[in-house]
Amino acid sequence: MKKIHDTLKTANDNSIAYIYEYSPKNKHNLIWFGGLNSDMHGTKAEAISEYADLNNYNFCRFDYSGHGLSSGNFEDCNISDWLNDSINILDNICNGQQIFIGSSMGGWISLLLALKRKNRVSGLVLIAPAVDMTEILMWNNFSDNEKNTINKKGYIEIFSDDYPPYKITKNLIDDGRKYLLMNQKIPIDCPVKIIHGIEDEAVPWDLSIELTKKILSNSITQLFIKDGDHGLSRTSDLDHIFFSVEQIIKKI
Numbered sequence: 001m002k003k004i005h006d007t008l009k010t011a012n013d014n015s016i017a018y019i020y021e022y023s024p025k026n027k028h029n030l031i032w033f034g035g036l037n038s039d040m041h042g043t044k045a046e047a048i049s050e051y052a053d054l055n056n057y058n059f060c061r062f063d064y065s066g067h068g069l070s071s072g073n074f075e076d077c078n079i080s081d082w083l084n085d086s087i088n089i090l091d092n093i094c095n096g097q098q099i100f101i102g103s104s105m106g107g108w109i110s111l112l113l114a115l116k117r118k119n120r121v122s123g124l125v126l127i128a129p130a131v132d133m134t135e136i137l138m139w140n141n142f143s144d145n146e147k148n149t150i151n152k153k154g155y156i157e158i159f160s161d162d163y164p165p166y167k168i169t170k171n172l173i174d175d176g177r178k179y180l181l182m183n184q185k186i187p188i189d190c191p192v193k194i195i196h197g198i199e200d201e202a203v204p205w206d207l208s209i210e211l212t213k214k215i216l217s218n219s220i221t222q223l224f225i226k227d228g229d230h231g232l233s234r235t236s237d238l239d240h241i242f243f244s245v246e247q248i249i250k251k252i
Helices: 043-054 079-092 105-116 133-141 144-153 170-179 206-214 235-251
Strands: 002-009 015-022 029-033 058-062 098-103 121-127 155-158 166-169 192-197 220-225
Touching: 002 079, 015 043, 015 079, 029 043, 029 079, 029 105, 043 058, 043 235, 058 079, 079 105, 079 170, 098 105, 098 235, 105 121, 121 235, 133 170, 144 155, 144 170, 166 170, 192 206, 192 235, 206 220, 220 235
Parallel strands: 029 058, 029 098, 098 121, 121 192, 192 220
Antiparallel strands: 002 015, 015 058, 155 166
């Protein structure tokens, strides 16, 4: 199986770093969508790469603009940029129908891409999907003082034990409002698997229950892991992800 490390030049002169592992003989295709402030070398992405290699599945992963090895500054980017990165990778690098595997923000991006490229998606595996995160998880949870700061300065700084300090911009919040899904039915009819940890402190697990109600597909399975956190990167968690992919493959 070939393993290509390269960059894709986009129409707006961005460079999107990606890794594409494939063989023309392989029948099934997987594409990974990471979370906010993550990169394509995270634990889950690396584990799925090994799993895909063992099972002769093509696998593509990439860094969003302002992430990892891709061009751009994180603070200048928004959901439109990251969705366009995803469209560019899908349209120009990946062949055939794909199983979209999206983690956290990548779950939201996966859904948005599935709506734009319905003929290219054969199934969705959504891991702690942070759907509408800019509104539900960010803006709605900001204090009045934080909202005033972001409106005046254009950003607020976020401090986390897991990441270096980073900025959430007004641009990100405002742009995210163009892509809100939880206020409507979501016309996706392919198989969907949702995996969420009950101990997730970043994305409440009940958001996945509400998401299930919004997606129109009749083939949706939810898995809640009682002691699972947001990362879901333990061996047992990864096995659940692999099993979900296999269940979708059986249906296509």
